[in-house]
Amino acid sequence: MRDEQYIKRCVLAACLMECTARKPGNVHPEHSFEDLKYEHFVASAHAVAPILAKYDSPTLGNRILNAVSTTNVAVGRNTNLGIVLLLGALCHVPYSVRLNNGIVDVLNSTTIADATDVYKAIRLTNPKGLGKSDKQDVANEPTVTLIDSMKLAANRDSIAEEYVTHFKFILEQATWLAERYTGNDDVDNWGMLIQSLQVRILAARPDTLIVRKLGPKAAQQVTDAAKEIEISGGVFTHAGNSRFQLWAEEMRALGRDYNPGTTADFIAAILFAAFRERLLPLPQIDQITTMIE
Template identity: 35%
Template sequence: MAEPPGDPTPAAIARARQAFLDACRLDVETPKPGNVSERSAGHGMRAAQFLASAEAAAGALFTPGVPVGSRVLDAVARTRDAAGCNTNLGIVLLVAPLAAALENTALPLAEGAWREATESVLARLDLDDARLAYRAIALANPGGLGDAPEQSVHAAPTIALREAMTLAAARDSIARQYANGFRDVFETGLAAWREMPAGEPQLATLHVFLAFLDRWPDSHIVRKQGDAVAHSVTLAARERHTQWLAALRGTGPITFDAHAPFDPFAGFDAWDADLKARGINPGTSADLTVATLFVAGCLAAARAA
């Protein structure tokens, strides 16, 4: 019998917090082209900074009863203290409303109910949430963030956070989640996660990442290098993703290295090095991947509880 929504139990909070930490750990354990991983540092950052950031942000993200904007600002401030740079602004912006929605979702946790609760949380976001989120963005100082014609993050907001995000949704995939109720995470991301074998979390993580990268131009690349570069990376991801899936499934040639045992990650090493040499970081695709891993982890923990 489902428990009614209300004050979350300590066990439920602990499960959600652990799912977040697991998602952040899996993100850097999995080599993803252009992103920082344990296999490959880059962009002046190392995997250890991302793990420290996750630990620092978790306390802020999973404090019951705290508004979304406060969670975002507190998590970013703690991250700056722990890592000294912006490692997880996008992750924090994505996870904060999902974490708040968990507190209003009946147990045992079900995907549909969580999506409905997330929509309710987004609908209730107000001007204070926007002010706090804008302060967090200014504190994180994400690379390449430019001005906008309306509700620029360089000025004080005058509308609620979801309205501001909706204005940016066409040019930013994280903002789009606020506008569409996290549809891309719950649909595109989870579908990709579930396509991989249950016992292969790194393969699933890479598949989710590539699913996002080959579907939309990465917002972080657009901001830093422009539309043309972002579109070229998307096209390359689409081709390489298709080849990789064919090799995994045995339906196509293993084009990565025919003279060595198939390593499902080694085929991306050269592309990873090239992207990093050019300063290209598909960071938004990685952020969406972490949010997907968090959702998948919470749902799995609920089934096991």
């Protein structure tokens, strides 16, 4: 039970820190959309944390479907499908096992029943821009295991790619993030650390959600802007931060379709992995909304 409570705190902290950080294009305390507010993400985090952390979830698919169903009851909208897909798999690794070892067994052991539950979860959220697939489309019942269905989508969906590569990118970024943590828990440091992570992820790969909504060209423009910030020295330098602030204004002006939502999902997963593996100190939950600006 003690381990389950720790994982619950890791999930909650990761989700709250992700949605509280002032990340361009994403919802946060100072930026929302007409039907999607910061409060929805906070409520979602509190709703799914105990579900994802549950020690005796029988299957990975069951863990994911229960978390998505709980979110739907709590807020009535899709705030965290990507987060649940990523954290669901990571939380399914036994607490006594390191993530980089345990995630391989979790993913290689998935079944058709897991795929069926995940397809149900995806249909329940009805994500925009999902499109149709010639093979194993989510509108139909799957006939292959979850990992095999992810292999079919990996070339167009970065979350599916993480499943196929055993979360290689996410676990590498958790180490990168920990190496840049200075031990300074003041507002600017944590906020800028997460902003820096957003830039790093976007510079490495176009955001899947933007690709779905606007196409690869628009997503590549966002990636190119992130690369320019990194070339300028990154968020923690004067030149890089100046470019970051300009980019933040540009993203706000571009509107909702330029929301890098998949990147936000990755940030939550990276934070979770860093906390779960004790690479970063786990903050007090009641201090998170005041420690990040």
